[in-house]
Amino acid sequence: MAPAQIFSIVSTIAALQWVLLIIFPKWQVTQWLIRNRVVPLLLSVIYCVYITGFFSIQGGGFNSIQEVRRLFADDGLLLAGWVHYLAFDLLIGFSILKSAQEKAISHWLIIPCLLLTFMFGPVGYLLYQAIQKIKTINI
Template identity: 75%
Template structure:
């Protein structure tokens, strides 16, 4: 599989996981996927495979924005970075779902948080923290 196909596959897999988080958070299958972090684990495997190219990139690294730009100019490392984002955003989504269910936060309030986390990671987490703080003060 080339990087374009893998990109499409991991993006579709993550989108499907987000869909079940949003539409059916209490479904047994969704709860199982969350409990065992199946999709983030699969994304971690993809990440681990594609990050191996990091060591061969001349001038690339994490010490400056220019070094990071060099890393992401390589499709294998760009795909690794994408899998990294997808996995960690999902883990944040799982955390939001678990917390909301434990604290009886309405899923209608959680949906915008999940959508934001899916699209803009930390923004969704921030929104959920604000909702949770407001709810706990009541």
């Protein structure tokens, strides 16, 4: 399957998982998917398949921005980078949701954190950390 097709599939799968986290966080299916980390595991397998192309890119690497640019010029490695983002952002989303549920933080406060984590990774995580600190001060 072409990288563009895989891109569409993994993006859809990740988006569906985010919908479950945001809209149906306590649903048994959502909780099962989180507990077993099904989607990040699937994405990790796909990542492993595509990252193997790393070894065939002449002049590519992680020591300079130019080397990284060479890696991402290859569609397979660009896909691997995208899948990497999808998997790790989901894991952060899972940890935010679990932490908020354990600390009885309103899901309404967590929704912006999850949306921002989905779209801008570290921004959502940072917002959750701020909310968590404010909530512990007020308790």
